[in-house]
Amino acid sequence: MSPASASSPRLRALVLGSGGGGGVPQWNCGCRVCRLAWSGDERVKPRTQSSLAVSVDGANWLLLNASIDMRQQILATPALQPKGDGRHSPIAAVLLTNTDVDHAAGLLSLRERQPFTIWGTQAILDTIGANRIFDVVGRAIVPRHAVKLGEAFEPLPGLTLEVFPVPGKVPLWLEENEVKTDQIGEGTVGVAVEAGGRTLLYAPGCARVTDDLKMRIAAAHALFFDGTLFADDEMIVNGLGDKTGRRMGHMPLSGPGGTLEELAACAPARRILIHINNSNPILIEGSPEEARVKAAGWDIAFDGMEVVP
Amino acid sequence: MSPASASSPRLRALVLGSGGGGGVPQWNCGCRVCRLAWSGDERVKPRTQSSLAVSVDGANWLLLNASIDMRQQILATPALQPKGDGRHSPIAAVLLTNTDVDHAAGLLSLRERQPFTIWGTQAILDTIGANRIFDVVGRAIVPRHAVKLGEAFEPLPGLTLEVFPVPGKVPLWLEENEVKTDQIGEGTVGVAVEAGGRTLLYAPGCARVTDDLKMRIAAAHALFFDGTLFADDEMIVNGLGDKTGRRMGHMPLSGPGGTLEELAACAPARRILIHINNSNPILIEGSPEEARVKAAGWDIAFDGMEVVP
Numbered sequence: 001m002s003p004a005s006a007s008s009p010r011l012r013a014l015v016l017g018s019g020g021g022g023g024v025p026q027w028n029c030g031c032r033v034c035r036l037a038w039s040g041d042e043r044v045k046p047r048t049q050s051s052l053a054v055s056v057d058g059a060n061w062l063l064l065n066a067s068i069d070m071r072q073q074i075l076a077t078p079a080l081q082p083k084g085d086g087r088h089s090p091i092a093a094v095l096l097t098n099t100d101v102d103h104a105a106g107l108l109s110l111r112e113r114q115p116f117t118i119w120g121t122q123a124i125l126d127t128i129g130a131n132r133i134f135d136v137v138g139r140a141i142v143p144r145h146a147v148k149l150g151e152a153f154e155p156l157p158g159l160t161l162e163v164f165p166v167p168g169k170v171p172l173w174l175e176e177n178e179v180k181t182d183q184i185g186e187g188t189v190g191v192a193v194e195a196g197g198r199t200l201l202y203a204p205g206c207a208r209v210t211d212d213l214k215m216r217i218a219a220a221h222a223l224f225f226d227g228t229l230f231a232d233d234e235m236i237v238n239g240l241g242d243k244t245g246r247r248m249g250h251m252p253l254s255g256p257g258g259t260l261e262e263l264a265a266c267a268p269a270r271r272i273l274i275h276i277n278n279s280n281p282i283l284i285e286g287s288p289e290e291a292r293v294k295a296a297g298w299d300i301a302f303d304g305m306e307v308v309p
Numbered sequence: 310m311s312p313a314s315a316s317s318p319r320l321r322a323l324v325l326g327s328g329g330g331g332g333v334p335q336w337n338c339g340c341r342v343c344r345l346a347w348s349g350d351e352r353v354k355p356r357t358q359s360s361l362a363v364s365v366d367g368a369n370w371l372l373l374n375a376s377i378d379m380r381q382q383i384l385a386t387p388a389l390q391p392k393g394d395g396r397h398s399p400i401a402a403v404l405l406t407n408t409d410v411d412h413a414a415g416l417l418s419l420r421e422r423q424p425f426t427i428w429g430t431q432a433i434l435d436t437i438g439a440n441r442i443f444d445v446v447g448r449a450i451v452p453r454h455a456v457k458l459g460e461a462f463e464p465l466p467g468l469t470l471e472v473f474p475v476p477g478k479v480p481l482w483l484e485e486n487e488v489k490t491d492q493i494g495e496g497t498v499g500v501a502v503e504a505g506g507r508t509l510l511y512a513p514g515c516a517r518v519t520d521d522l523k524m525r526i527a528a529a530h531a532l533f534f535d536g537t538l539f540a541d542d543e544m545i546v547n548g549l550g551d552k553t554g555r556r557m558g559h560m561p562l563s564g565p566g567g568t569l570e571e572l573a574a575c576a577p578a579r580r581i582l583i584h585i586n587n588s589n590p591i592l593i594e595g596s597p598e599e600a601r602v603k604a605a606g607w608d609i610a611f612d613g614m615e616v617v618p
Contacts, residue, residue, distance in 0.1 A: 021420075027383045028398040028423040030391045038390060046384075068417055072381050074336045075355075081347060082339045086548055089337040101417050101445050108377055108410050111330075111481075113550065114337040131440040136410050136482035172420075173445035239395055241422065 009158070011195040012308050013054045013222070016063070016073040016080075018301035019047030020228050020277035021102040023069060031238055033283045043285045045302050048073055049102040050204050050275040052224060053080060053091075056158045056195045060092040064191060064202050066106030073106075076304065089114050093155040096120040097163070098188045098205055099127045099171045102275075111136045119155050121163065122146040123186035127174070149186065158196075163189040164216060167207040169249035181249050182207045188249070192216060198309045200224070204275035207249045209262040218266040222309035224301065225259065226250055227273025230280045230289050232258075238279055250275075253282070253293060260296045267297070270309065274301040318467070320504040321617050322363045322531070325372070325382040325389075327610035328356035329537050329586035330411040332378060340547055342592045352594040354611050357382055358411040359513050359584040361533060362389060362400075365467045365504045369401040373500060373511050375415030382415075385613065398423050402464040405429040406472070407497045407514055408436040408480045411584075420445045428464050430472060431455040432495035436483070458495065467505075472498040473525060476516040478558035490558050491516045497558070501525060509533070509618045513584035516558045518571040527575040531618035533610065534568065535559055536582025539589045539598050541567075549588055559584075562591070562602060569605045576606070579618065583610040 022029070024047040025037035036044040049067035061080060067073065074080045074091075082088040093116055096104050107128070110116065118137075120128070125144050128134050147153050152162050168188025169181045190203035190213070201220040203213070205228075217223055228250035235241040235248075245252045252258045253273070263271070273293065276282065281289040282300055290300065331338070333356040334346035345353040358376035370389060376382065383389045383400075391397040402425055405413050416437070419425065427446075429437070434453050437443050456462050461471050477497025478490045499512035499522070510529040512522070514537075526532055537559035544550040544557075554561045561567045562582070572580070582602065585591065590598040591609055602609065 023380060025384075026421060027380055027418060028391050028396050028400075028421055030394045030397060032394075034391075035394060048380075068377065068414075069380060071332060071336055071378060075334075082337050082343075085339045085341075085344060087337050088339060101420065101442065105377075105414065105417050105442070108414050109336060111410065112335060112337055131442045133410065133414070133440045133442070133482050136480075171445075173442050 009056050009196070010308060011054065011056055011193065011198045011200060012058070012306060013052050013200055014077060014079065015274065015301045015303060015305040016051040016053055016077060017048035017067045017069055018274055018276060018303050018305070019049050020275045021049065021100065022278055023047055023049045024278045024283060026278045029240070029278055031240055031279055033281065034278050036284065044283055047276065047303055051106065052202055053077070054159065054193050054200065056156070059090060060156050061090050062156050062159060063091060063094045065097055065103040065204065066094050066110065067102050068105040070106030070109040087112070087114060089116070091116055093117045093119060095155065095161065095191060096124050096128070097191060097202070098168060099124055100205070101173070104128060107134055107137055113138065113141055115141050117155060118142060118144045119147055121149065121186035121189060149189070160194045162192045164192070164212065166190045166203050166205065166213060167210065168205050169207065181247055192220065200309045205249055207246060207251055209251070214266045217263060217268070220268050222270040222272070222307055223268055224272050224274045225263070227253060227276040227280065227282070227300070229277055230254055230282055234279050240279055260293065264296065269297070270307065271297055272299045272301050272307065276300065318365050318505070319617060320363065320365055320502065320507045320509060321367065321615060322361050322509055323386060323388065324583065324610045324612060324614040325360040325362055325386060326357035326376045326378055327583050327585060327612050327614070328358050329584045330358065330409065331587055332356055332358045333587045333592060335587045338549070338587055340549055340588055342590065343587050345593065353592055356585065356612055360415065361511055362386070363468065363502050363509065368399060369465050370399050371465050371468060372400060372403040374406055374412040374513065375403050375419065376411050377414040379415030379418040396421070396423060398425070400425055402426045402428060404464065404470065404500060405433050405437070406500060406511070407477060408433055409514070410482070413437060416443055416446050422447065422450055424450050426464060427451060427453045428456055430458065430495035430498060458498070469503045471501045473501070473521065475499045475512050475514065475522060476519065477514050478516065490556055501529065507618045514558055516555060516560055518560070523575045526572060526577070529577050531579040531581070531616055532577055533581050533583045534572070536562060536585040536589065536591070536609070538586055539563055539591055543588050547588055569602065573605065578606070579616065580606055581608045581610050581616065585609065
């Protein structure tokens with residue numbers, strides 16, 4: 001048994017990647033945050049792309065999303081490294097909350113005939129299934145299980161999950177003509193993870209807070225929530241693109257209808273922003289924007305952060 | 310201008326990744342080489358997956374393959390990092406030599422509306438094109454150019470390329486029923502890169518050395534060649550799988566018909582092994598196998614290695 005598995009059987013979450021699409025710094029970006037990151041300024045922590053690992057026994061782990069930085073994340077996380085002298089992995093299951101590259105492409109790193117299970121809505125599995133490159137993770141060894149919205153399932157012993165719809169949009173790579181940015185269905189989901197009476201909620205992409213979502217958030221002990229952008233027009237103002245946050249399927253933190261305002265009354269005391277885009281000034285330690293989200297009770301996820309709900 | 314671009318205009322190659330599929334250590338592997346790598350033993354250098362960058366001016370770079378470790382490789386390579394305060398990248402073009410995950414999936418990291426060009430045979434572009442997830446690298450901004458076997462083309466000013474067939478097989482994710490492991494066509498190619506009268510040859514996957522390949526190798530100033538396995542039965546003997554190297558589309562280094570024997574008479578003085586699998590004992594510094602390939606005149610590529618042919 002690993003040292004970790006000897007600790008008490010309690011729900012734990014490890015942040016593997018806290019950045020949004022592209023990570024921090026982003027490969028082709030010279031924005032304010034990225035320039036600080038490229039220069040090694042200690043005010044900006046480098047961040048890989050969005051993924052969480054959860055476990056109850058410390059020996060078997062469920063990944064919530066598999067970012068394209070997966071290999072690097074495993075190298076940085078002893079709990080996820082193989083034990084013994086053959087082929088082995090503590091990664092026992094992967095759940096996908098959507099099919100964005102930063103959430104799904106990491107499956108391509110989990111090849112080499114290692115048994116585990118993949119979980120997602122039928123729509124998410126169909127979208128992945130239409131791309132044969134994912135067959136590199138052989139279906140005979142790594143079965144794909146469809147889960148229904150609102151129905152509990154147990155991908156690992158002692159870990160009960162439920163996925164629920166969150167307003168979102170199709171992934172960038174399936175966009176065509178008019179894009180609906182506020183769709184509710186099986187394409188973008190949040191997930192509630194429960195073990196031993198403690199509940200963790202994870203919703204790394206959310207275009208709008210529904211009443212259903214508010215009720216679920218109010219019932220959780222810890223919340224990891226979409227922290228992509230601080231301001232809805234942040235990409236445009238910084239000359240990084242022509243889309244608002246809402247057009248990208250992400251509600252902003254600030255402003256009318258933003259996360260700080262919308263979740264002020266219902267978010268649990270342990271509330272953590274994740275999937276934070278490189279353009280977001282909360283990534284600069286000591287910035288007024290960081291101070292503002294902290295004053296509102298939010299923590300800012302970083303790679304390697306451990307949370308016990 | 311970056312400091313690099315002020316240096317003399319001469320063909321340069323940077324090894325971005327020297328490992329084979331999975332890199333070193335591999336995420337789920339406890340073989341002898343991986344155990345040393347996981348433990349931080351300095352006899353085994355960590356290695357990302359196979360990719361080379363080449364340039365003549367130090368400012369604009371062509372990638373030969375884009376491994377799934379691409380983001381980490383850019384973070385480790387100042388020459389490939391953006392300059393200035395907007396969106397920018399020194400990466401101007403990418404050529405694919407096949408469609409293995411370790412050679413092609415890195416395209417998924419080169420998103421975010423950054424102009425560059427993708428080059429490959431029609432068969433390679435068709436295989437990628439059948440997977441819509443690659444549309445995240447928008448075709449309107451990143452055109453894909455088909456190149457013909459044996460015809461010269463210039464993806465960057467001053468850099469002339471020619472791709473040629475190398476015996477190989479379909480990628481793992483397209484394998485069905487009987488797999489032909491020694492196919493000659495557009496699916497697996499090598500590439501000759503020429504600038505200022507100097508030629509570099511790159512063939513990271515090769516199932517068998519043909520007479521055509523021997524002639525091309527003899528004419529090059531530097532050779533990067535398939536160093537996947539030391540022994541053909543290495544995966545089987547170490548309990549890592551049931552396939553020989555040749556079944557995987559890679560000729561071994563040792564033994565009858567192996568690379569050391571086949572290329573002894575024709576390889577140029579600057580001969581470098583690349584795409585080295587985690588099971589390969591040449592990765593252990595001080596091992597008899599490392600001594601044997603070095604005695605035969607071969608260098609062993611490492612991440613960050615620079616070669617001026």
